Amino acid sequence: MLKYSLILTLLASVLMADDVEYKGNIGVEASYYSHDIPNKRSSVSALHIEAEWKKSFENAQFVVKVKGVLDSDDKERRYVDFNDLYYKYKFEDSDLQLGRSTRFWGALEFYNHTDVFNTKDRLDDPFDYDSKIGAWNVAYTKYFGDDELSVIVKVHEEKQRIQDPKSVYNYFPLPYDDDLLTQESRNRPSFFLKYSGTSEDIQLDYSFIYENGYDEQRYMSVVEGNLRQNAYLVNKLLGFATLVSGSTIYKTELSYTFSSDDKVSDYAQIGVGLSLTTLSMEVMSFLRGRLLSLAKTFFTSSITPAPLLSMVGNTA
Amino acid sequence: MTKILLTTLLTATSLMALTNLEIAKKADMATDGFVSSISKTKMILVNASGQKSVRDLLMKTLEGKNGDKTISTFLSPADVKGTKVLGHEHVGRDDDQWLYLPALKRVKRIASRNKSGSFMGSEFSYEDIGNQNYQKYTYKGDPEIVTFKGMKCYKGVRIPKDKNTGYTKQISWVDTKNFLIRKVEYYDRKRTLLKTAVFSGYKKINGIWRVGKIEMKNHQNDKATILIWKKDKVNTGLSPNDFNKRVLKQ
Numbered sequence: 001m002l003k004y005s006l007i008l009t010l011l012a013s014v015l016m017a018d019d020v021e022y023k024g025n026i027g028v029e030a031s032y033y034s035h036d037i038p039n040k041r042s043s044v045s046a047l048h049i050e051a052e053w054k055k056s057f058e059n060a061q062f063v064v065k066v067k068g069v070l071d072s073d074d075k076e077r078r079y080v081d082f083n084d085l086y087y088k089y090k091f092e093d094s095d096l097q098l099g100r101s102t103r104f105w106g107a108l109e110f111y112n113h114t115d116v117f118n119t120k121d122r123l124d125d126p127f128d129y130d131s132k133i134g135a136w137n138v139a140y141t142k143y144f145g146d147d148e149l150s151v152i153v154k155v156h157e158e159k160q161r162i163q164d165p166k167s168v169y170n171y172f173p174l175p176y177d178d179d180l181l182t183q184e185s186r187n188r189p190s191f192f193l194k195y196s197g198t199s200e201d202i203q204l205d206y207s208f209i210y211e212n213g214y215d216e217q218r219y220m221s222v223v224e225g226n227l228r229q230n231a232y233l234v235n236k237l238l239g240f241a242t243l244v245s246g247s248t249i250y251k252t253e254l255s256y257t258f259s260s261d262d263k264v265s266d267y268a269q270i271g272v273g274l275s276l277t278t279l280s281m282e283v284m285s286f287l288r289g290r291l292l293s294l295a296k297t298f299f300t301s302s303i304t305p306a307p308l309l310s311m312v313g314n315t316a
Numbered sequence: 317m318t319k320i321l322l323t324t325l326l327t328a329t330s331l332m333a334l335t336n337l338e339i340a341k342k343a344d345m346a347t348d349g350f351v352s353s354i355s356k357t358k359m360i361l362v363n364a365s366g367q368k369s370v371r372d373l374l375m376k377t378l379e380g381k382n383g384d385k386t387i388s389t390f391l392s393p394a395d396v397k398g399t400k401v402l403g404h405e406h407v408g409r410d411d412d413q414w415l416y417l418p419a420l421k422r423v424k425r426i427a428s429r430n431k432s433g434s435f436m437g438s439e440f441s442y443e444d445i446g447n448q449n450y451q452k453y454t455y456k457g458d459p460e461i462v463t464f465k466g467m468k469c470y471k472g473v474r475i476p477k478d479k480n481t482g483y484t485k486q487i488s489w490v491d492t493k494n495f496l497i498r499k500v501e502y503y504d505r506k507r508t509l510l511k512t513a514v515f516s517g518y519k520k521i522n523g524i525w526r527v528g529k530i531e532m533k534n535h536q537n538d539k540a541t542i543l544i545w546k547k548d549k550v551n552t553g554l555s556p557n558d559f560n561k562r563v564l565k566q
Contacts, residue, residue, distance in 0.1 A: 023397065061566075093557075104421040130421060146561050198561065203412060205425050205561075242425045244410070249427055 024051035029125075033168050041166050046071040052084075061088045065102075065134075069124065076164045077123050083134035094142040100134040103152075105194075105207070107240040107251040113269040114209065114238045114253045116216035117192065119158040126169045133158045152192040157182055157214050157231050177226035182214065183233045183261060190214050203244035211236040215257065219264060232261035249275040336455035336472035340488075342495040344450045350524045350550035352378045356391075357545050361438055364538040371396065371436070378554050382407050384447045385559035390436070400564045401436075403428070405447055410480075413442075416564035423564045432482025439511060439532040439541040441482055444502075452477055456485075461492070464499055468492040483510070494518075496525055509535050521550050 027048040035042065049068040054061065065084035071077035086099025106112025111129055118132035125131055139152040159180040163169045170176070180186060190213020198205050211234065218229040240253040251273035258266050334342075359371040372391040377384055383405025390396040398418040405411045411428040431443040453474035460471040469489040476483055484507050489499040497515050504510040512535065517528020530543045 023394070025394075102421075106422065143557075143560065143562060145556075148562065198412075203410060203425065203428075205414075205423075244425055244427050247427045249425070 019055070021054040021056070022052060024049070035168060037168065039166060040168050041073060044071065044073070044167075046074075046077060059090045061090070062086075063088070063101075067124075074164045074167055076161060079123065079161075081121075081133065083132065085134065093144075094140065097137075097139045097141075100136050101139075102132045102134050104130065105209070105238075105240065106253055107205075107242045108253055108271050108273045109251075109275075110273075111271070112240075112253060113271060114207075114240045114255055116209075116211065116236065116238065116255075117152070117154070119160050119216065122160055122162045122169075133160070146198040148194075148196050150192070150194040150196075152194065154190040154192070154213065155187060157186045157188075157190075160218070160229060172227050174222060174225065174227045177223070177228050179228060180218075180231055181221070181223070181228050182231045186231075188213070188233075204241060206241040207239065209236075209238040211238070215259070215264075230261075230263075232259060232264055234259050247276070249273075251275070334459065334470070336457065336459050336470075336474065337450070339459055339470045339472060339490050339495065340450035340453065340455060340474065343488075343490050343497055344448070346495040347525050347527070348379070350377075350379065350521075350526070352376070352550070352552045352554035353526075354547075354549045354552045354554070355545050356547040357543055359436070359438060360542040360544070362540040362542070369393075376552075376554060376558065378556065378559055380405075383411070385556070386445075387559055387563060388436075396436075399436075402559065402561065402564055403442075403446070404559070407451075411446070414561055414564060423561055431478065431480050439534045439539055440543070443476070443478075443481060443483070444513070444532070448497075453486075462489065464489045467498060469498055494525065496527075504536075511535065517545070521548060524550050526550065 027050075029044060029046040029048060031044045033040075033042050033044075047068075047070040049070075050066070052063070052065045054063050063084050063086055064082065066080060066082050068080040069077050082100060084099075084101050086097050086101045088095055088097040103117040104112075104115060105117065106115045115129070118135050120129065121131040121133050135154050135158060136156045137152055137154045139150055141148050141150040157180060159178045161178045162172075162176055165172075165175070182188070190211060192209060192211050192213075194207060194209045196205070196207040213233065214231045215234040215236065218231050220227050221230055222228075235258040236255060237257075238253075238255045241251070243250045251271075253269070253271040255269045256266070257268070353376070355375045355377075357373045357375055359373055361369045361371070371393065374389045374391055375386065376388075377386045384403075385405070386401075386403045388401045390399040398416075400416040402414045402416075403411055404413075413426045413428040415424045415426050416422075417424070428442065431446075432441050434440070435442050435445045453476055456473040456475060458472075462469055462471045469491055471487065471489050473485055473487055475485050482504065483502050484505055485503045487501040487503075488497055490496070491498055496518050499515065500513045501509060502511040502513070512533050514531045514533075515527050515529070516531075518525050519528060520526070526545065526548050528545050531540065532542075533540045
């Protein structure tokens, strides 16, 4: 109750302030699925609302982003969430951010396995990997020209809700209980140390991240006839980079996870991408103990500046 | 009569005494020295049937010895609002360019070698938008004195040095009075006329000449793009920190 009172007070103060920059959009989702699975809906219709308010001060910024979904059938998909609700104070060459926020990490276009900061929002479009649940965190970033070093502390693990049993996206054989099981307390901090740099001599951007805390991936267990998610502690090393050579762009994402849970082995993930003027291809490998699976390839029309814009414009 | 003839002769001699390179150097100097600028620009895209779409841009530029730094932010319409392009020019190597699209939420490094690619779907290429430093060209032949819209101009040929250029040559019209560029014709790799840019609305801001309007007409697809500078400030106090990658996400 106190949390929501605080949120509403902060939101009201932002909305009522002068010089507030705001934007938003309203969308209608309507889809039909041809299937013969019993007790599953064939169609989905929902209203989506996204709004963002930004108040800038001389050395600070206050940001509120809210997302609302109203599904005509699925009661689980009737929710409002403040994914970004943070205050950022800017020093001369650094900044301090407090609050709830989403972060977007990675270099590849299709799927980013280094994008581990937030829990994915499975109530929204399950194929939109950028649909996330905001995380409460404190972050300090020091800038060195185009390079930056961040220390981020996530202070709470978010639970993950899913669509109701009649949704085709709910494929669980047992009822799902969203009450998260954690190896230690749900408020056990997860620490992230991130360094991002840009090469002076070649066209290269790179980032390295170390995490000590809860893994973004989770496993399921059956508790009293219900499926529940388990969050486990890891030490994780991540890296991603983009290199431009001539008119070709090379991208890679790498990660290695040291699990501290007996039920999960250490695992590695590798993703590489290549973008030419008329072709974009990405290959991802997922290794858990031994090489298991997953190689995906896709093609897009182009990745050069202007066509990229038109491609994204169509998507948006 | 003798006085008039002498004056005409002297004027003609002084006009013709300049080489294409010297004219280009003076044209560069006429608009250089703004240190940094912040401009609000209207970009009007005109398709072959004359239909127009309008975009508003905020353009920030910082002059540098080794190339300018620029950041362009789309202010409208809503579908491109917040899109930002950051460019760091370099002498002797490919420029650095990054793109931030609100829909992707990540800063993307983009290939700058494709200089002939369209800048934001307009008839301007990245090459046209970038710094037109006179050292980026070699100059051919002697300048001609011609009249363009009632103004006496030096007409000369310049050839881009960059091997990734989209042009085989450009013909420029430079005002003989103040060395401001009035018109440029761009010839494609097949050596045929591709585009014509007409520069107008020049005004002095803090002693620096600034262009007010550029109309770029593509002769091969009949499309055009008009850039109009609505607000323009120079010596704005921008620093290199205002052109760091982190600015794209703010």
